[in-house]
Amino acid sequence: MLTVHHLETSRSQRILWLLEELGIPYELKVYARDPRTRLAPAALRKVHPLGKSPVITENGETIAESGAIIEYLVEMHGAGATGDLAHLQPRPGTPEHRRCRFWMHYAEGSLMNWLVMKLVFASIPNQPMPFFVKPIAKAICAKVQQQLVDPNVDTALAFMNEHLGRHRWFAGEHLSMADFQMSFGVEAALSRSAQARQCAHLQAYCARMQARPAYQRAIAKGGPVVMAA
Numbered sequence: 001m002l003t004v005h006h007l008e009t010s011r012s013q014r015i016l017w018l019l020e021e022l023g024i025p026y027e028l029k030v031y032a033r034d035p036r037t038r039l040a041p042a043a044l045r046k047v048h049p050l051g052k053s054p055v056i057t058e059n060g061e062t063i064a065e066s067g068a069i070i071e072y073l074v075e076m077h078g079a080g081a082t083g084d085l086a087h088l089q090p091r092p093g094t095p096e097h098r099r100c101r102f103w104m105h106y107a108e109g110s111l112m113n114w115l116v117m118k119l120v121f122a123s124i125p126n127q128p129m130p131f132f133v134k135p136i137a138k139a140i141c142a143k144v145q146q147q148l149v150d151p152n153v154d155t156a157l158a159f160m161n162e163h164l165g166r167h168r169w170f171a172g173e174h175l176s177m178a179d180f181q182m183s184f185g186v187e188a189a190l191s192r193s194a195q196a197r198q199c200a201h202l203q204a205y206c207a208r209m210q211a212r213p214a215y216q217r218a219i220a221k222g223g224p225v226v227m228a229a
Contacts, residue, residue, distance in 0.1 A: 002026040002058040005047050007040050008033055008223050011066050011112075011184045012054030016222045018070060018180045020214035021085055024077050028221055038123075066184075067104055070177050087174035100171035103178035111185040114152045118192055121145050154195045160186065161199035169205075183209060184225060191226045 004019065004026050006012045019026050031041050031053065045051035048064045055064045056072075063069050074088045081088055090096035122145070125138040160182075163170070170178040186206055190196040196203070209215055219225070 002056060003029060005029050005031065005044060005053055005055040005057070006222050007031045007044070007053035009226060010040075010053050013218060013222050013225045014066060014180045014183045015054045015056065015069055015073075016218035017183065017212075017215050018073055020217045020221075021175075021212070022073065022077050022081065024073070030222070067108065067181055070104075070180050074177055084175050087171070088177055090171055090174075090176055096172040096174070096176070099167075100176045100178040103170040104181050107178075107181045107185050111156050111182075111189070114149055114156060115185060115188045115192065118145065118149045118153055121149060150193070153189060153193050157189055157193055157195050157199050157202065160189075161202040164201040164205045168208075179209065187225045 002019075002024060004012065004015055006016065006028055008030060016028070031044055033039060034041060040051055040053060042051065044053060044055070047057070048055045048062055050064060052064065054066055054069055055062060056069055057063075058076075063072050078085065078088045087096065090100050121141040124141050125134060129137060167173065169175050170182055186202065186209075190199070190202065190206055
């Protein structure tokens with residue numbers, strides 16, 4: 001049986017959503033973050049040398065990285081999908097295929113870089129440090145966020161919002177692999193930026209995603225997607 005090694009409030013939630021959509025039986029092993037550092041536990045290194053999540057195992061094979069896992073699941077289990085899932089991997093050579101490929105790469109290659117930086121710089125002032133250093137650290141982090149991180153997050157939000165004003169899903173009119181890959185970044189961006197309330201198309205997209213029964217089943221099993229700020 002396929003096993004998902006799932007870290008709470010992490011990107012592996014999108015793997016659970018895809019599995020629920022495909023109706024694939026799987027075993028779920030949930031790992032808690034360190035309550036102090038919020039990092040993944042050392043136990044995940046026994047599954048994969050990087051010690052990160054998501055990781056899946058099936059038929060003696062271990063696969064890491066969200067994009068690789070999504071492509072594997074669609075290739076191995078999604079070929080006969082019908083209805084909403086018939087276009088998980090759009091036909092090569094079509095505009096939908098090119099858009100799907102772009103968003104599959106954009107999710108981790110561009111979007112998550114800024115979202116991770118935003119989380120890191122927001123958390124640094126809350127770390128233990130000498131009292132006289134804290135005001136300096138807070139001021140530096142605030143300046144980096146204001147001048148570098150937030151403008152790039154806002155640009156990403158505006159870019160996604162404009163695209164979703166023209167397309168129902170990221171690849172076009174049908175759900176595709178790109179939506180699963182983008183799902184975590186979308187929710188993280190909407191939860192972290194004041195600009196989010198101006199992004200009506202992105203908000204509507206997120207609502208469509210969250211309304212899907214398979215998405216709701218994934219949340220019930222794996223827990224919330226984004227940890228509290």
